[in-house]
Amino acid sequence: MEEKHVDPDRERFARFKDLPRDHRIHMLNLVRLKETATYDDGMMVTGREAYSAYSRESAPIFQRLGGRIVWSGSFELMLIGPESERWDLCFIAEYPDAEAFITMIRDPEYQKAVRHRQAAVLTSRLIRMKPGEAGHGFG
Numbered sequence: 001m002e003e004k005h006v007d008p009d010r011e012r013f014a015r016f017k018d019l020p021r022d023h024r025i026h027m028l029n030l031v032r033l034k035e036t037a038t039y040d041d042g043m044m045v046t047g048r049e050a051y052s053a054y055s056r057e058s059a060p061i062f063q064r065l066g067g068r069i070v071w072s073g074s075f076e077l078m079l080i081g082p083e084s085e086r087w088d089l090c091f092i093a094e095y096p097d098a099e100a101f102i103t104m105i106r107d108p109e110y111q112k113a114v115r116h117r118q119a120a121v122l123t124s125r126l127i128r129m130k131p132g133e134a135g136h137g138f139g
Contacts, residue, residue, distance in 0.1 A: 021098040030125040031089040037119040050120035057113035066096040
């Protein structure tokens with residue numbers, strides 16, 4: 001059975017906080033949803049419906065802190081990488097700096113909204129990136 005990745009562990013979050021906070025960051029999000037969300041209270045909705053609730057409830061906090069989605073796309077095929085990996089949601093969220101991301105996840109309203117993400121997500125990847133210059137060649 002494949003390992004599930006839903007929330008960062010303390011060690012990785014500490015490493016995230018140790019990185020420079022003085023520049024824009026991009027967060028590459030790759031998300032695979034559960035067929036049926038799993039809530040502690042037994043609420044029954046699809047994973048997509050639960051993730052939509054997370055998006056709806058967290059968006060005002062994300063936007064207030066200067067966040068925006070700079071790219072989103074639909075997964076079609078894993079050309080290089082494990083064929084078993086497929087993603088229901090693929091997007092890049094931009095934050096003015098790492099402090100904005102940290103502030104967001106510590107926000108009490110965001111912490112209420114994140115329960116929907118936790119109920120919806122089967123596994124995910126969240127990759128912090130420092131934006132670079134767009135160009136005409138690879139790398």
